[in-house]
Amino acid sequence: MSVQAVPASHVESEVRASWVPMIAIALSQIIMSFNVAALPVSLGGMVKSFGVPPTTVATGIVVYGMLVAGLVMLGAKLLQRFGPSRVFRIAVVVFCASQVLMTFSPTATLMITAQGLIGASAAIIVPALVALIAENYRGEQQATAVGALGSARAAAGVLAFIIGGIFGTYIGWRPVFGILIAVSAIVFLLSFKLKADEARPDVTIDMVGVLLAAAAIVFMVFGFNNLNRWGLTLAAPNAPFDLLGMSPAPILIVIGIVLGQGFLMWTRKRQETGRTPLLSLEVLDSVEERAAVYAMFAVVALEASLNFTVPLYIQIVQGRTPIATAIAMMPFNLTVFFAAMLIVRLYGRLAPRQIGRYGFTLCAIALVWLAFVVRNNWNEWPVLLGLIIFGIGQGSLVTLLFNVLVTSSPKELASDVGSLRGTTQNLASAVGTATAGALLVGLLSAIALGSIAASPKLTPELQAQVDLDSINFVSNDRLQAVLSGTTATPGQVAEAVRINTESRQRALKIGLLILAGLALLSIIPAGRLPDYRPGELPDRPTRKGS
Structure with missing residues (x-):
């Protein structure tokens, strides 16, 4: 669809609506984002509780993202056919029940099942948020609401790391998800403040x-x-x-x-x-809209990769507590929150294309910086600086790209925009998490096997006593415990610990450099974003045939 620029002064003023419905909408975004962000923080606790490797816990994140991405377009059509607010309430009830299963899961299999059910309910909630904003707000209030939605997502990450860190360290990981049971109940009650909507039985699935x-x-x-x-x-x-x-x-x-x-x-x-x-292709019929989708996939995949990498190293490699993860990631999450909230102030000064290029450039610079300065302590100030720079770029991009999609489509396509956003973000999150795990473990395995083969101390006889076909991230204490059941001498144990430490760090550095390269490549789709002149807003096109 074509997009034309018109002076902002010509935009009609709208009657201001109550912000109470936005509380329900924002809390819905928070509980979904909190659930996903709390999983990496709880990584160490779940590994210990279920007795599984960290990649198995990461499968919960992947399954959640996969179910949302796979079913969100169906969810959007259900909203249109039966009415957004009505279907939204049902999805919130399912989300609440799924969190009960998540909180009391005795095995990793049930935990992954719970995340699948949560993902299925989120597949409806995600497009519902956009449709409900379009239904309840207009003009400048709608732009503010969209920005608030991005900020709510970032705020959920901050809260998940704080609450997950404190509870995970001193109480356990289960109460972290138990909180979502109560909050989702509050969302259900507040949902009755949403505007009444009409079902469209003519919509076929x-x-x-x-x-x-x-x-x-x-x-x-x-x-x-x-x-x-x-x-x-x-x-x-x-x-x-x-x-x-x-x-x-x-x-x-x-x-x-x-x-x-x-x-x-x-x-x-x-x-x-x-x-x-199932999805109106009008939300993808311009170069700018397709560029926004590609760029959104890239930035969310990069965020998911970093959100998996940091807790993996802090809790599994370093053997530290969840609260250490929260402290290490706090600068990043706070930066994402404020960047998502404040970037709207630049919309009148910089074109989306400019913001997109600057955002991915900042992400690339941050990842290269991290690759060179990271050591075994994530709390060093150079590392925190890199996380802050990445947070500025990431927070700005997510809100900007969502706003580009929303403002490029008419109101009647709001649920299609929501489903497109949900599919893109959750597919990117699942792929980003899965790829980060495969990349880091693959690099670790290649580096470690090369170092083991080159070490004269680690004899073939000792190597035969250890399963080298399933190298994964383990702490040095865990490695020493494994080697204690072999014929390894103290010198051989020290050599194995040295190789483990160096291999993990090299894998991390190379992995960060690869992610930086992906961030640089993402500048290409960012260069195809809309190029509105400062002080102008896109004209919202009408639906074809209307």
Whole structure:
């Protein structure tokens, strides 16, 4: 859809609505974001409680993101057919019940199941937030509400790290999620303050599109999540199958991409024949809108990678408490919060294209800086400085890109914008977390195996007593405990600890440099964002055929 610039002074003034409905909307964003942000903080506690490796706990994050991304477009159509506020309330009830299961999960399997149910309810809540903002607010209030939604997401990250750090250290990880039971109940009560809406029984649900979209996302996420376990190219011994010796992980990714293209072709054909598509392609019919989606995927994937990497190193590698994670990440989360909230003040001075380029440049600079200064202590001031710089870029980009999508589409497409945003962000979060885990473990394995082979102290006889096919991130204390059950001498134990320490740090540094390269590549789609002149706002186009 075309976007034209008109002077801001010509925008009609709107009657100011009550902000009470926005409390329910913002709290809904907070409970979803809090749930995801609390998982990395609780990483160490869950690993100890369930007796599983950290990558298994990360699967909970991946499953959540996969379910949201795969079902959010279906959720948007359910909102249109039955009414946003009514369906929203049902989703909040499901979210609350799922948090009960999460809080009292006795096994990692039930924890992952709970996250899947939470993701299914969030698949409705995510597009509902955009639709409810469009229904309850207009003009400048709507822009403020969109900015508040971005700030709520950032605030949830701050709260999750503070509460998760304190509770995880002194009480346990379960009460962290127990809080969400009470807050989701409050959201349900406040939801009755939302404007009454009308159902649209004429809206049909494209089940073929649902299956294509969900299958595409499931295949892609499963592929990324198992790159390290099943093999990057050649099939590993624990791969479920192989294709002429090739790993199934990249095959699943390719199948997912093909199914995604099939979904777009099917949707375009359905729309051309006058039937209701699962996703209106009008929200993607301009270069600027597609650029916003690509850029949003990139920045959320980078954020998810960093949010997994930091707790992994602090709690698993260093063996420190959840509160140490909270303290280390606090500058980053606070910066994201304020950047998301204050970036709207620059909309009248800088074009979205400029902000996008500056934002990704800051992210790249921060990641390169971190790669050079990071040691085994995340609390050193150079590391904190790098996290703050990354937070400025990330917080600014998420709010900006969401605002570009919202202002480029008419009100009647608000739920489609919400589902597009939900699909993009949660697919990016799942892929970012899965890729970070595979990347770091893969780098660690390659570096460690090379160092072990080059060390004359670690004899083949000792190596035969240790499972080197499943190298993962462990603390030095855990490594010493494993070696105590072998014939290793004190000198060999010291050598193994040295290799473990150096390999972990090198894997982290290389991983950060790779992420910096991805941030630099993301400047390309950022350069295709809208180029409004300062003091201008995009004209909201009307829906085709209306």
